Amino acid sequence: MKFKVGIGITWLIASLAITACGFHFRGGDVAGLPPIYIEGGTPTKGIRLALERSLRSSGAGATTTREQAKLILVLTQETYRKWPLSISTQLSVQEYELIYTVTFRITDPTGKILTPAQSIEFTRDFSFSSTTQVLGKTNEEDLLRQEMTGDAARQILTQTLILVERHPDPLSPQQ
Numbered sequence: 001m002k003f004k005v006g007i008g009i010t011w012l013i014a015s016l017a018i019t020a021c022g023f024h025f026r027g028g029d030v031a032g033l034p035p036i037y038i039e040g041g042t043p044t045k046g047i048r049l050a051l052e053r054s055l056r057s058s059g060a061g062a063t064t065t066r067e068q069a070k071l072i073l074v075l076t077q078e079t080y081r082k083w084p085l086s087i088s089t090q091l092s093v094q095e096y097e098l099i100y101t102v103t104f105r106i107t108d109p110t111g112k113i114l115t116p117a118q119s120i121e122f123t124r125d126f127s128f129s130s131t132t133q134v135l136g137k138t139n140e141e142d143l144l145r146q147e148m149t150g151d152a153a154r155q156i157l158t159q160t161l162i163l164v165e166r167h168p169d170p171l172s173p174q175q
Contacts, residue, residue: 030055074107075102085125100122
């Protein structure tokens with residue numbers, strides 16, 4: 001019995017210490033965002049899908065029409081590039097660098113630009129052997145792309161939340 005009480009007190013102290021230092025789980029809290037309309041991008045994949053999923057999971061939500069939105073998130077460009085990073089003596093690629101870039105801007109429903117176009121870029125490296133594990137490395141590349149897309153979505157939503165916190169009056173969520 002004393003052992004269980006000791007473990008409970010340890011968990012309580014640990015959880016208080018973690019929350020006191022400002023720790024937040026990855027993904028952040030974007031529930032304070034007003035309704036957002038996402039313009040551009042492909043609705044069924046990439047950054048737009050990642051943004052919509054993040055908004056939905058946080059409870060903020062993306063609107064389906066511009067009229068319902070307080071903010072318009074305009075996705076102007078999304079690119080993936082893959083460059084050889086190292087080459088063997090037999091001239092086969094041993095390592096690649098993936099580069100993911102998203103360009104976006106935020107406007108209000110009237111078209112007034114709240115943040116000018118800005119780009120976010122992520123890079124990841126992965127090793128590659130053309131003779132072995134081709135399928136596994138293809139899956140690794142897909143996972144890295146998904147990770148970079150998710151990171152970009154979180155960063156865009158965090159920047160949007162900062163914008164809303166700095167200028168709350170015209171962008172406050174509908175009550």
